[in-house]
Amino acid sequence: MASLPFLSLCFFVFLSLSSSPTSAEIRVSDIRSDDRTVIPFDEFGFTHRGRLELHVSQISLSNPSSELDLSKVGFFLCTRDSWLHVLQQLEERDITCALGSELIKNVYTFNSLNEAKSFDTLYNETDADRYTLVFANCVLQLKVSMNVRSAMYNLEGKNGGRDYLSAGMTVLPRIYFLFSLTYFTLAGVWIYFIYKKLLTVFRIHFFMLAVLALKALNLLCEAEDKSYIKRTGSAHGWDVLFYIFSFLKGITLFTLIVLIGTGWSFLKPYLQDKEKKVLMIVIPLQVVANIAQVVTDETGPFGQDWVTWKQVFLLVDVVCCCAVLFPIVWSIKNLREAARTDGKAAVNLMKLTLFRHYYIVVICYIYFTRVVVYALETITSYRYLWTSVVAGELATLAFYAFTGYKFRPEAHNPYFVIDDEEEEAAAEALKLEDEFEL
Incomplete structure (x- = not known):
């Protein structure tokens, strides 16, 4: 042929x-x-x-x-x-x-x-x-x-x-607006917690508030973007605001996962060199990812370099998702090693199983939003494409809620308080764990 x-x-x-x-x-x-x-x-x-x-x-x-x-x-x-x-x-x-x-x-x-x-x-x-x-x-x-x-x-x-919105996507303006209201509400609740627990608030809590606010603004701009496209066929500048807040939201979210994974602000006021290097990798990659997103969205598949930018976006996104897992793994490993050499670290290991749970939740969040949502887009009828958007946003909302609940400011965080009785109980539990592994 x-x-x-x-x-x-x-x-x-x-x-x-x-x-x-x-x-x-x-x-x-x-x-x-x-x-x-x-x-x-x-x-x-x-x-x-x-x-x-x-x-x-x-x-x-x-x-x-x-x-x-x-x-x-x-x-x-x-x-x-x-x-x-x-x-x-x-x-x-x-x-x-x-x-x-x-x-x-x-x-x-x-x-x-x-x-x-x-x-x-x-x-x-x-x-x-x-x-x-x-x-x-x-x-x-x-x-x-x-x-x-x-x-x-x-x-x-x-x-x-x-x-001008494709059938199956015509309800997106309302969906994005409702989710933006949800995040604004969560931000208000978070401000209330910070105000009530000022003595136990860490810098990371203010950073988490910023992430919530940027996510809410990002969804609000996307709702307006889709609303104007639906009625007029043009975003009338809302796409620019959407890309700006999407860029800021992406950087702050990945940075937050890295900071929580390292225990920064909760357990230590500093970052180690290898943890700083992760941030120095993730942040520039997020810049590249957002540039690729703008190019692929604005040019469409008719552009000769569209496929290249699409591949760059997917590759960078995968690398970022993998990179943010390393600090969590390092924290779990360091805590386990410290528990066997420092008597007072035993209770930390027993009570910082939260980091293990957070590691699992981050993996589930990444897998669902990158794989399951894409599968829904592929297999779902074009009339119900909005369901994949709802699924992705619900998964993201659940991830934000879990992170906020587990790392909320508390006067007696169970993973910070250490006393002699808890130390002895933790040490005994570790001993039993070691015997079981043998």
């Missing part, structure tokens, strides 16, 4: 499967001297009253000729399931170009251009499903330049108002 390399099509499938759902607001894309076989644009969940407005201008072909078959160059809509069958057709050489398949929905082919350098088209989609807008170029060595403005939306209500 010389006109449409199979590897390129497989690459597009990987793109579609690896990308998270987009809000598909009005998108303006600038394509310059691009000879890719397929260029995927936004994905969108249409209802039975779906619309696609496509305006393409400044069209330029590298070698315009009357002999070119421009019916093999154009835009189409395709579902993921249909695309897999199109791939099979291409592999079996039943067709030579995706635009020739009966499984896709042609939006516009360039043989209708005549001598024009632009076109406008409105496509009505009555079959409810999740579609990807794709540009196909099945002419070898043909480079295409153009400006593409795409707007996908659903009509709702009797008045036919436009909803």
